[in-house]
Amino acid sequence: MTAAYAPSRDLVSKVRRRLTQERLARPARLAFEQPILSVTFDDFPATAADVGARVLERHGARGTYYASAGMAHVSGPCGPGFAPADIVRLTNTGHEIGCHTSTHADCAQRDIFSNLDDLARNRDALLAMGARPPRTHAYPYGETTSELKDNLPARFLSARGILPGLNVGPTDLAQLRAYPLFGAGGLARVANALTTAAKRNAWVIGFTHDISDTPSPWGTSAADLEDLLRTARKLGFLVLPVTSALEKRIA
Ligand SMILES: [Zn+2]
Incomplete structure (x- = not known):
């Protein structure tokens, strides 16, 4: 996400977005033991x-970093971009x-060919930086688009969107649901989601960008991330990277 670009929010776009989310490309019925x-x-x-990463590691947890190779070393509204050394260190410490x-x-x-080409280029660039082949997008x-969801390379076990919701029961692995850990009421909403998810052994995915004491509008403060992890632990959650979480499915 950058401040320079925002997808259209007009009615047609909103309807298209909803239809794309509802048209399952990789249907699954997810169930977990916790x-x-x-x-x-x-x-x-x-x-x-x-x-x-430090906040997560203090809680014995690891995260998933969705990297755009073209954003390495690039400063944007969320601060300076990652360096290839970050990819190596995160990989070596068990993050995804x-x-x-x-x-x-x-x-x-964009058309499907441009999108698939972009995914392949990112894989090659991330591998050159020391990553393992990404298994989630x-x-x-x-x-x-439905076309991209249908043609997602098989090497991806999952893909994540940004529409909120729990991942349990009927789920589209080509567009997992996720809650923003930022924005007005964002953290309160995810805290509510944790309470509901704890009762249903559901999978909650949160997404954010920068982490600092003075986060951007798309980022989260370290204190709020700490609070979220403490709440999750109290409710009996495992805290795992996306692909490790998916491997815990019992159905
Ligand atoms: Zn982004």
């Missing part, structure tokens, strides 16, 4: 790699590096 929280960082800013396209383009505005701005 509730799971995944904390994910998009793009990703350098502060997610240092402050964010996911794919977020190389160019961070709005996938709903997150759509920039949450934007996708």
Whole structure:
């Protein structure tokens, strides 16, 4: 996500977005033995790699970093971008590096060939930086199409969107639901989701960008991330990267 671009919010776009989410490309019925929280960082800013990782590790947890190779070393509204050294350190300490396209383009505005090419370029660039082949993808701005969902490379076990909801029962693995850990009421909403998810052994995915004491409008303070993790632990959640969480499914 960047401040420079925002997908259209007109009625036609909203309807298209809803229809795309509701048209399941990889239907699954998810069930887990206990509730799971995944904390994910998009793009990703350098502060997610240092402050964010430290907070997670203090709680014995690891996260998923959806990296756009083209954003390495690039400063944006969420602060300086990650460095290739971050990819190596995060990988070596058990965090997951996911794919977020190389160019961070709005996938709903491009043809399928450009999108698939972008995914392949990002994989190659991330591998060159020391990542393992990404097994999960997150759509920039949450934007996708049914065509892209249907043609998502098989190497991805999942793809994540940005529409909120619990991942349990009937689920689309090509567009997992996720809650923003920022914005007006965002943290209160995810706290409510944790309470509901604890009763249903559901999987909650949160997404954010930078982590700092003075976060951007798309970021989260370290204190709020700490609070979220404490709440999750109290409610009996496992806190796992996205692909590790998916591997815990019993159905
Ligand atoms: Zn993004």
